[in-house]
Amino acid sequence: MKVLDRTEGVEYAIRDIISHAREYQKTGKDIIYLNIGDPVNYDFKTPQHIKEALIKAVMEDENYYTESEGLPELRQAIAEKENGKGFSVNEDDVLVTNGVSEALDMTMASVVNPNDQVLMPGPYYPPYASYAKFYGAHPVEFRVFSDGRADLDDLKSKITDKTRAICLISPNNPTGEVFSLNSLKEIVDIAAQHDLYIICDEIYDKIVFDDIFSGIGKVSRDLPVILLNGFSKVYLMTGWRCGYMCMNSNSPKLDNFRKNVPKLARVRIASNLPVQRAAVQALNGPQDHIKEMVHKLKNRRNFIVKRLNSIPGISCNLPRGAFYVFPQIDLNNRWKSDLDFVLDLLNNTGVLTVHGSGFGSSFGSDHFRIVYLAQEDILEDAMDRLETFLVRKLK
Ligand SMILES: Cc1ncc(COP(=O)(O)O)c(C=O)c1O
Structure with missing residues (x-):
């Protein structure tokens, strides 16, 4: 068939x-x-204290379905982490997911219609294009220079009336490029002029070598920014599948997104509870x-x-x-x-x-x-x- x-x-x-x-x-x-x-x-x-938290949860019979949006303690710890990077998010605007991968799927599912266009940094992590295409949209790449600046002329020239979102990945996979604060500001200003969603992946936020990392939070203002992040890389929990999405709490433009995307979280019941207990330890324990x-x-x-x-x-x-x-x-x-x-x-x-x-x-x-x-x-x-x-x- x-x-x-x-x-x-x-x-x-x-x-x-x-x-x-x-x-x-x-x-x-x-x-x-x-x-x-x-x-x-x-x-x-995976650090010992994180493994122990997982085992403890399993042994204490925390093996049931938990809240679809994620464990309240974990959502709180995530909000604190992202607030610390300058992003305005309260725990109600955090959704815990099975990796950034699921958060990305839910986001694309909710923001693109067939034939829409989604801007992404060239080159990009492949699932950004895969999910956009799966929902019928077209990925469009814009140039990023090796010093962490987007080519703004290229970016602007690629915006059409079909463009719905700009994706940013910083540090990026596959290039390891990190957007500078100034570049992020220039990009979000362009997104604001064209009323676009900004989807920003910061899964490597603590794996930077030369400069201090600047996250999208510092320039998000009241804009419709959806931040994706997770535990796979920085907390060495790849196989456990735990990530999250944060919606800018200051953005009224995200109100529909905020109201409806949790339905996607409910329909897949919940993320893994023992792993979420371990994720709380990851954020609150030794670093x-x-x-x-x-x-x-x-x-x-x-x-x-x-x-x-x-x-x-x-x-x-x-x-x-x-x-x-x-x-x-x-x-x-x-x-x-x-x-x-x-x-x-x-x-x-x-x-x-x-x-x-x-x-x-x-x-x-x-x-x-x-x-x-x-x-x-x-x-x-x-x-x-x-x-x-x-x-x-x-x-
Ligand atoms: C930029 C980026 N986002 C997301 C992921 C996948 O994250 P997760 O394991 O949380 O699904 C990767 C994995 O390589 C990645 O490079």
Whole structure:
């Protein structure tokens, strides 16, 4: 029987590439996985006190359905965290979700109609486009410079009467770029002039290396800003699936959103209760692991960027947050596309990365994404293999 086109058309490059890796593995050779941004799969482990809170909740029989909007204590802790970053949100305007992924699904489901357009930073984290398309809308990319400024002329030129929202991801996946405060202000001013929703993903808010992070909250005023965030990355809880959305409490324009989106939360009953107990601990307990994680990641970032820039055919910007690099590759008529390059690299070296066009064709093509969560000896092995491969191919 037929399945609908909207389902058939769903793409997620980061995981879709794995089918090629499985084929390669059948040859019995090892793979260096640098394709999925899951720190818990590397040497970053969920802090002890967070694990203990989960176990305690389970053992104390907190295994029932909880409030659809989320555990009140957790909503309160989330509101406090986001208030601390300058965002005006009270606990009633927080919805706890099964990861940022579910919050994004609910948001797109609620703001776009078929044939609407949604602006997103090029390149972008693929589910932004996937969900927009699933609900019938068209993703439109705008240029972001490597110093964390949006290209405002490009952004303005892409706004039409069909544009409904601007998505921002800061720090971004796949580039690690972080929007500066001034750039955020310029973007929200444009959104305000055109009456657009602003959907901002700050899941990497505490994984920044060089500057102090500025969140959207500082410039949100009374604008219709929906902030998405979660516990996967900063609190090393990827597999537990916990995230949230915060609606700007100062924005009357969000009143319909505020009234109706919780219905989507109710219809899927609730998020996982023991995990929400652990999330309360994550926010209210010790934060020491974050400093350690950022320190380790900064060293790995510096190492990989230096190595990449010394390899012929590759140029790479210094990412200022998250744990990705997004080098440009000179395809040099050797490869038809960035996907072709990534597959050739995999098949010749066992190094698994993700093709840049999977993050949007306008600004992602001719690039590939590397996750630099692995320990330095593994990264070094991967860089050696990449270098040998490129030197041979580009001879
Ligand atoms: C920008 C961004 N948002 C959301 C997610 C997914 O978050 P979650 O695990 O909370 O669903 C990711 C995961 O890589 C991401 O990079």
